[in-house]
Amino acid sequence: MRPKRIASDLGIFARGYVRSPAALFFSLLFPIILIGIFGFIFSGGTSTVTLYTENLDHNSNVSRAYLAALNATGAVSVTIVDPGGSLSSYLAAKGYTVGLVIPDGFQSLVAAREPVNVTVIIDPQDAASSGVVMGAVNAVDNEFDLKSVGGTPFISFAAENVGSPVYKYVDYLVPGLIGFAILTSPMFSMVEISSSYRKDRLFRQLSLTPLTKGEWLASKIIWFVGLTFVTAGLMLATGVFAFHAHIDLTVAVLPFFILGPFFFASLGMLAGSIAKTPDSAAIIANVVSFPMMFLSGTFFPVNMFPDWLQTFAHILPLYYVIDGMNQALLYHHYGVSFAIDLGVVLAGSIVVFIGAILAFRWRDE
Numbered sequence: 001m002r003p004k005r006i007a008s009d010l011g012i013f014a015r016g017y018v019r020s021p022a023a024l025f026f027s028l029l030f031p032i033i034l035i036g037i038f039g040f041i042f043s044g045g046t047s048t049v050t051l052y053t054e055n056l057d058h059n060s061n062v063s064r065a066y067l068a069a070l071n072a073t074g075a076v077s078v079t080i081v082d083p084g085g086s087l088s089s090y091l092a093a094k095g096y097t098v099g100l101v102i103p104d105g106f107q108s109l110v111a112a113r114e115p116v117n118v119t120v121i122i123d124p125q126d127a128a129s130s131g132v133v134m135g136a137v138n139a140v141d142n143e144f145d146l147k148s149v150g151g152t153p154f155i156s157f158a159a160e161n162v163g164s165p166v167y168k169y170v171d172y173l174v175p176g177l178i179g180f181a182i183l184t185s186p187m188f189s190m191v192e193i194s195s196s197y198r199k200d201r202l203f204r205q206l207s208l209t210p211l212t213k214g215e216w217l218a219s220k221i222i223w224f225v226g227l228t229f230v231t232a233g234l235m236l237a238t239g240v241f242a243f244h245a246h247i248d249l250t251v252a253v254l255p256f257f258i259l260g261p262f263f264f265a266s267l268g269m270l271a272g273s274i275a276k277t278p279d280s281a282a283i284i285a286n287v288v289s290f291p292m293m294f295l296s297g298t299f300f301p302v303n304m305f306p307d308w309l310q311t312f313a314h315i316l317p318l319y320y321v322i323d324g325m326n327q328a329l330l331y332h333h334y335g336v337s338f339a340i341d342l343g344v345v346l347a348g349s350i351v352v353f354i355g356a357i358l359a360f361r362w363r364d365e
Contacts, residue, residue, distance in 0.1 A: 010219035031181040051076040053100045054087045060107035075136040097123035174239035176298040179322035182260035186224040187268040194272025195281035207362030224261035252328040260321045263349040266356045273359035292318040320344040
């Protein structure tokens, strides 16, 4: 590949792209509109959340008063359960996402004015319920402290299996919609370009130039990678400043900003290359893209799906892009899960790019 030829083709393509109002709208403004719509819908939710509670203090008077205070908030509805073991395992088995453990000795510690911890168990991806529970427990802890010991705070809570106690729905929506933009803009653009270029015989004309297939595709990938950085920057700024999303930008997210467009631009080229007509190319693009739009964690956490649907979601490449961004932007977990997400996207990008090059023809037979 010759960088000079790639740069020349990139410049031509970029000028054509920015002159298209529709392309700029769907690449830059449409994802921000989606953040605004969902952000306004879910930023003020007040639904009562069922809080499954294990009271290890043998239903003492103080523990009952504490749980009554939680019920009085109106945000949660306490339901006492006897898991017969780990409450966390019980919640997972039942498909519940929030729980509370009152420790043994709670009443005696409160009476002695000694520090005591209650344990909140939440699912980080169920942002709506988690946020409600964490807020309610924090409020009751403060109020209960003041009533019990005359102003000396001593009750606190510890969260299990959570990266941050302040997650909201919009915190998960921003990475999900960045993934949505990474999918739709490169995928549909490349399908449309490849099918229309073939129909208008532009590929035949390009075959008479020194430009190679790899250089032509590489210039498009570079453009969509750059566009992703602009789009992601706008969406992150909207989420943080308009809806106070709790997101920490780290360099670990950069591979997904690069490999995501690489993968889906190549996939769009592959779909457009194997289709015989623009209409069939559009059908292929929609069949491939629509399941990923709604089943990869873009709008709803995957763990809310039935088990069989979660298995299907793990087949979709966009799932690994979004999950990797969640690991980097929200959880700051860079262990096995992050490595799997990155590895799947990297390997998939290479395979699809090679497939697109092999399927791509300047001239139809």
